[in-house]
Amino acid sequence: MPIAEARAWVELDAGALRANYDTIRRSVVKGTAIIPMVKADGYGLGLELAVRTLEPLEPWGFGVATVREGEAVRRLGVTRPVLLITPLPMGEVQLAARCRLTVGISSMDALDAWVGAADRLGGEALDFHVEVDTGMGRTGLDWREVGDWGPAVMSRLGPGVRWSGCFTHFHSSDLPDERPGMAQWERFQQTLVQLPVPATDLMVHASNSAAILRWPRFGADAVRPGIFLYGGHPAPGVEGVPAPVGVAAVRSRLLLVRQKLPDSTVGYAATYTARSPERWGTVGIGYADGIRRAVGNVASVLVRGRRVPVIGRVSMDSLTVSLQDVPDAKVGDVVTLIGEAGGQRITVDEFASWVGTISNEILTGLGDRLPRVKRDG
Numbered sequence: 001m002p003i004a005e006a007r008a009w010v011e012l013d014a015g016a017l018r019a020n021y022d023t024i025r026r027s028v029v030k031g032t033a034i035i036p037m038v039k040a041d042g043y044g045l046g047l048e049l050a051v052r053t054l055e056p057l058e059p060w061g062f063g064v065a066t067v068r069e070g071e072a073v074r075r076l077g078v079t080r081p082v083l084l085i086t087p088l089p090m091g092e093v094q095l096a097a098r099c100r101l102t103v104g105i106s107s108m109d110a111l112d113a114w115v116g117a118a119d120r121l122g123g124e125a126l127d128f129h130v131e132v133d134t135g136m137g138r139t140g141l142d143w144r145e146v147g148d149w150g151p152a153v154m155s156r157l158g159p160g161v162r163w164s165g166c167f168t169h170f171h172s173s174d175l176p177d178e179r180p181g182m183a184q185w186e187r188f189q190q191t192l193v194q195l196p197v198p199a200t201d202l203m204v205h206a207s208n209s210a211a212i213l214r215w216p217r218f219g220a221d222a223v224r225p226g227i228f229l230y231g232g233h234p235a236p237g238v239e240g241v242p243a244p245v246g247v248a249a250v251r252s253r254l255l256l257v258r259q260k261l262p263d264s265t266v267g268y269a270a271t272y273t274a275r276s277p278e279r280w281g282t283v284g285i286g287y288a289d290g291i292r293r294a295v296g297n298v299a300s301v302l303v304r305g306r307r308v309p310v311i312g313r314v315s316m317d318s319l320t321v322s323l324q325d326v327p328d329a330k331v332g333d334v335v336t337l338i339g340e341a342g343g344q345r346i347t348v349d350e351f352a353s354w355v356g357t358i359s360n361e362i363l364t365g366l367g368d369r370l371p372r373v374k375r376d377g
């Protein structure tokens, strides 16, 4: 859809995505494999746009959170490894095998199912990486129990499968206190030396965006960057962590511009009242598009290079702004909710801070109704 016709849209700056990838690449030791995470539809920006932009940069592979996402990456023609970082659901083992995913293993049941699927499928061996739980708690095999699960994994190896990697995940790499990260790394190292195979035979990886940029010495064989690539700060408020270049812009248009009388109210629950004659603009985007309801009376947006406030509650399909400071604003003007316009900028992190969340949640919450448009400049 051409932007000229859209009511609201998400713009993806492919050059910025490449620039952020380059920052990650320069932060790790040369030769470290990079596994861009493209889960959740490329952090909400569009799986195809993310994969097509990153593929020419020759990453080692891509990281996904569901088997369906892995299938979608394969449908785009990707032949590189595709790593599934969540436990393999029993109902999707066959599909994962047909897509030749590299699955993360968190249980012996899943490994048994993977070996079974590989034997049925035949052909080249299917890969798996064992995930070690060093404190994240949601997935992985417990680091203290490697003496049990190490031999159990070993006993299941056969011609159908290849144990090709081992990884863990940091739970606090975005927080100022570095001690939890150090403790997790220590646990991971203790696990690696107790494995029944030499860790040098495995691809070892641990770091997400924040860890890559803060603790380059934990780069190991591979890294798994996500949010930084897509323009979200991986550790807001932590000193010394570089900010990414903005990748996504969320834009809409003024659908109506009106002069309102004093005492006019706006939105559900009439939480805003005009004190004097005011100019209001109605913008064609709402909470169904991912513009969270909680930004009502809190957020600002950009109109004609000015920051103007959102007034009243955000509706499902629209929100209202005060145009007091933009007397020349008119119907059809572009309204920028996230991104740059006229030399001003609202970062996704600033937007996230208005509702007490992180940029990841804002980006992945952008609605399907917004077309994703690639800009390359």
Ligand SMILES: *Cc1c(COP(=O)(O)O)cnc(C)c1O
Residues within 6 Å of the ligand: 037, 085, 169, 207, 208, 209, 210, 224, 225, 226, 227, 228, 234
């Ligand atoms: C999402 C995820 C990542 C990427 O994390 P970011 O903080 O977005 O860089 C890496 N590894 C795993 C296991 C993940 O779930």
